[in-house]
Amino acid sequence: MEGASHPVLFPITELIYFHQVGGPMDQRIWNDVEDYFTCNIVKQETSFSNALRRQNEEGLPPINVPPTQRKLLYLLAKMINARKILEIGALGGYSTLWLAKALPEGGKITTLEINAKRAGIIRDNILSAGLADKVEIILGPAKETLLEMAERGASIFDMIFIDADKENNPEYFDLALRLSGPGTVIVIDNVVRNGKIIEDGDGDPSVMGIRMSIEIAKKDERIESTVIQTVSGKGYDGFMVVRVNN
């Protein structure tokens, strides 16, 4: 393992996710600590680590959230007894698998993905994990799909995970709120972006998109929110957790 400096043996099948290679000293210890917790307490299934391997082999960008954070999404879904989950942006379906696993019998996760090739990979990963009956994949631009769902008056979701392109985050957040009810939990990934969220300058559309989402969280009195900063094999980032009031 690149940069390993701790006397811990990791079962290698559990480590199939993406580390930044090199980088500052801090990055190396974040990698190793991430591996330590992934192997010792996340306990992901082989089909889940295989899903990450496949995603890697297919050349998808290495931006899946690390296993420890995926497990948190899974635990949140269980804590609120989520039966209906919406995922905006699925990449290769790694978080979809964790969220699907959290669902009770009869529960459903609807995942929105814009890219047909990725949707194929997601489908394969879900079939391999034996979770096909819990997942619905909708191919297309998420804004259109969400708008259609909101206008049709689709039933509300218990949990919504926003992890697609960051430019459109404010629209995704607004539409997610239209598909929410009392107690709905919304999680928005990548709100820290290596600290860029508070740096000067307005050139980066992803940062602007996230800042506008923070503005929504600041002003919207229907919700309560917080942000958790994270370090991991993916570097320094964070996610926002939102709860819709009763």
Ligand code: DHB
């Ligand atoms: C990016 C997107 C992600 O969803 C993520 O987890 C990390 C980075 C990005 O677009 O840069």
Ligand code: MG
């Ligand atoms: Mg993300």
